[in-house]
Ligand code: SF4
Ligand code: SF4
């Protein structure tokens with residue numbers, strides 16, 4: 001038995017939640033979704049590709065009318081993605097091995113339990129609400145579009161033609177409409193004519209999905225897409241063909257997006273704490289080297305100065321001595337001259 | 352001064368000025384278009400490719416190439432390599448301008464530019480790597496501004512404030528290194544959240560380390576590269592000290608760059624080995640990856656080492672240019688080439704000519720402002736009244752014109 005199914009069965013028995021919690025308690029924090037939060041189950045084996053969900057979504061969310069009407073099914077000839085005017089799209093996949101006819105798949109925000117978009121947004125514009133929906137708050141969004149980079153399902157879209165007030169556009173799980181009582185279930189769900197979509201508590205949806213897998217094993221791939229992908233999503237999928245074949249990535253893994261960056265963000269305090277110590281240390285070492293060099297230099301300079309001084313003093317002495325002798329001889333000369341003059345005067349007086 | 356006058360009178364219509372003027376004119380027109388018709392009118396961005404040329408070049412390359420600021424001031428003020436002192440001011444100015452222009456470019460790219468301060472003042476998404484990038488870039492820009500202030504204050508003659516600011520250099524440098532380490536690496540960490548979109552050869556848990564280490568190589572190479580350019584075009588503004596130290600800076604930084612690139616090469620190889628991605632090397636992406644790794648990391652590393660050993664400055668300058676190109680290539684690869692690699696060709700991104708024009712326009716603005724400031728402020732020379740950047744007796748040339756001699 002696949003481990004996933006085993007865990008799924010445990011979950012059905014109500015043990016899964018407890019197990020999941022304790023298994024992760026030792027490691028990183030893991031969020032299993034708000035209790036009682038809602039989601040939608042999409043069954044690709046039931047979808048007939050009528051695009052009524054697209055029309056329903058367009059209507060309840062008051063989105064602009066599309067270029068081609070919703071009953072024009074030739075739109076399905078090309079692969080489409082969500083865009084600023086379309087919260088949800090249905091795509092057709094032809095000639096798949098093991099499928100009798102074309103297979104359809106509806107795409108929209110998966111309302112991840114731990115959304116990449118919310119973790120990536122630097123103004124916390126996204127909130128994973130207790131009711132299950134991931135909703136966006138336009139009053140703080142800067143329009144950086146990092147949420148679009150981060151979302152592994154390529155869901156958020158941007159109003160590129162709005163010069164100054166572009167919004168991020170994506171499915172809201174009709175949360176605002178349901179909370180205000182305008183709708184009981186999402187517009188797309190109520191529009192579906194064949195019950196390919198079921199709205200309800202995620203736990204119940206998982207139970208229904210498992211029940212279908214158990215009852216009709218030949219009809220389905222034994223996997224509930226969204227139960228664990230990227231840590232789990234509120235939107236769940238069943239399919240009769242490999243999920244990859246209907247445009248759903250099977251290589252996303254089960255690690256929730258926030259965990260992918262928590263390591264790098266966790267390094268911040270280490271850098272902030274370690275660098276100053278390290279750098280100040282290096283600075284101190286190089287400063288000390290400088291200081292020694294400086295002291296040596298100062299010493300050399302003072303030695304030189306001292307030597308120069310000695311020399312200067314010696315010079316001075318010599319000069320003084322010389323001056324002394326010169327002075328002496330000058331005085332002697334003067335005295336001699338005076339004496340001579342006095343003698344001369346005496347002789348003249350005598351005459 | 353008398354030599355300058357005829358040059359000023361010559362004419363403004365040099366080929367350089369004409370080209371720059373034209374680019375700025377076209378840029379202004381596209382600016383008007385961007386803010387009246389929206390991003391859709393001027394860019395090739397789409398819902399699958401929300402980040403294009405302006406993030407790849409203006410943000411990613413801009414920040415990496417402005418790393419000369421923190422690498423140089425760290426070398427001089429922390430590692431005490433005083434003989435590179437004259438390289439600090441040009442590097443700080445380039446970094447300051449570089450970061451300002453990054454901020455300026457973001458005004459074009461984000462949807463509601465006036466909300467750019469929101470993450471810090473209105474509502475903070477602290478789980479976001481982008482928050483860390485934004486915060487560090489904002490703080491570092493302020494640090495660079497203060498570090499650059501002495502030049503402006505000297506020009507204005509405000510010696511008291513200037514002397515006070517100079518005392519802050521050490522703590523500011525340390526703060527600058529912390530902030531740079533964080534945001535240089537975080538630019539790589541931005542992509543950690545999207546392993547499903549980035550090609551495995553470029554995606555790695557070590558992305559932050561790759562970005563940080565390569566930013567050092569980019570910083571060192573940019574100092575060498577700019578030095579060469581300024582040497583050619585702003586020669587008359589350089590003083591003896593700058594010119595004397597210039598060759599030594601080239602040699603020393605070349606040696607540093609060789610070592611850093613060698614380390615970068617090694618951790619890149621370790622990265623592939625740990626994720627066991629060797630088998631991708633046989634694919635087209637693998638070839639491209641090898642071009643980047645061998646041609647723009649290993650080769651410049653070797654050329655730097657050779658140039659340093661043979662004291663061949665031309666070789667070192669060539670290696671610096673190659674490294675700068677290599678960093679640009681790497682940032683483009685991560686942001687554009689290897690991103691969304693699984694999408695069909697029709698859904699891939701290629702910049703529109705207007706996106707390229709805006710990027711050129713921002714570079715042209717930067718060049719113009721850099722030239723203006725270098726011509727009017729003490730950047731490549733020491734202001735005669737403020738020669739004592741350090742204890743005077745450490746600088747021989749200062750002994751010659753020591754203030755004491757003024758008394759005579
Ligand atoms: S699918 Fe994308 S947009 Fe929707 S909640 Fe998940 S990460 Fe966010
Ligand atoms: S575009 Fe808006 S919602 Fe998306 S990450 Fe940026 S600020 Fe957040």
Ligand code: SF4
Nearest residue numbers: 057171173174186188
């Ligand atoms: S849940 Fe609501 S918003 Fe989302 S696709 Fe359905 S109708 Fe549209």
